[in-house]
Amino acid sequence: MNTYCKFETALDILIGKWKPVILLRLLNHGTMRFSELQKSIPDITKKMLTQQLRELEYHDIVHREVYKEIPPRVEYSITDYGQRMTPLLQAMNDWGVQHIAHLQELYGDEQAE
Amino acid sequence: MNTYCKFETALDILIGKWKPVILLRLLNHGTMRFSELQKSIPDITKKMLTQQLRELEYHDIVHREVYKEIPPRVEYSITDYGQRMTPLLQAMNDWGVQHIAHLQELYGDEQAE
DNA sequence: AAACGTAGTATCGAAAAATATACCTTAAGC
DNA sequence: GCTTAAGGTATATTTTTCGATACTACGTTT
Numbered sequence A, B: 001m002n003t004y005c006k007f008e009t010a011l012d013i014l015i016g017k018w019k020p021v022i023l024l025r026l027l028n029h030g031t032m033r034f035s036e037l038q039k040s041i042p043d044i045t046k047k048m049l050t051q052q053l054r055e056l057e058y059h060d061i062v063h064r065e066v067y068k069e070i071p072p073r074v075e076y077s078i079t080d081y082g083q084r085m086t087p088l089l090q091a092m093n094d095w096g097v098q099h100i101a102h103l104q105e106l107y108g109d110e111q112a113e
Numbered sequence C: 001a002a003a004c005g006t007a008g009t010a011t012c013g014a015a016a017a018a019t020a021t022a023c024c025t026t027a028a029g030c
Numbered sequence D: 001g002c003t004t005a006a007g008g009t010a011t012a013t014t015t016t017t018c019g020a021t022a023c024t025a026c027g028t029t030t
Helices: A007-014 A019-029 A034-040 A046-058 A086-107 B007-014 B019-029 B034-040 B046-058 B086-107
Strands: A062-067 A073-078 B062-067 B073-078
Touching (some): A007 A019, A007 B007, A007 B019, A019 A073, A034 A046, A034 A073, A046 A062, A086 B086, B019 B034, B019 B046, B019 B073, B019 B086
Antiparallel strands (some): A062 A073, B062 B073
């Protein structure tokens, strides 16, 4: 690890209020259409959902399949490339779980941060 | 990985324009005093540096050692606990490097995102 | 011909985050 | 008794992100 470091790249595609949730939904669920995603994520607006999905699509993490039907149907799924990211997500998750316990140890219940 | 997922925790302590850089400086350099950090990070303001250091300190990633001298001296370093985070940072970094190459492949040089 | 359903886009504004600027404190040195 | 340097705090302003609302397109149903 030197002065030129790119772990921010991984952050970039993960940050934002909604990206983690969207990713989780798609990872657990396989393929989902827009409306399913929206229903499964309370309080997300169409605008946010679209925006975040487009960003994930740009990064080749999410695939967008449009069916030329009326009413329209658009299905989202994790790409093969995106799947290759799951070990990292898992590692981050494990660290996070561990860290919450660590904070607990340090500060007790005073407020769960 | 299920519906209850905490990889956001790892994100939390890493996000922000400056935290990654600060972490890197301290990881590469060992112990640094405030002014050294500030000099080594172009354009960061005192306020930002202080704020980010305090957050890292709260999470037990950074240690702050105050010397009661005049003029004051305060040295920052990565805690032992913080060191245990480096494999994760490394993994994120590796993924990031790889991902930049992937984007290159997909979109060419059109603009480096 | 009006209403419906799906998957959006467009516009505006509020809230949160980042940045800039000025000021404070301490004791030693001039 | 003013200046200097370290390590800040306080306050204001700019920038970015997020959200609320309204609108579009198009076939199908009523």
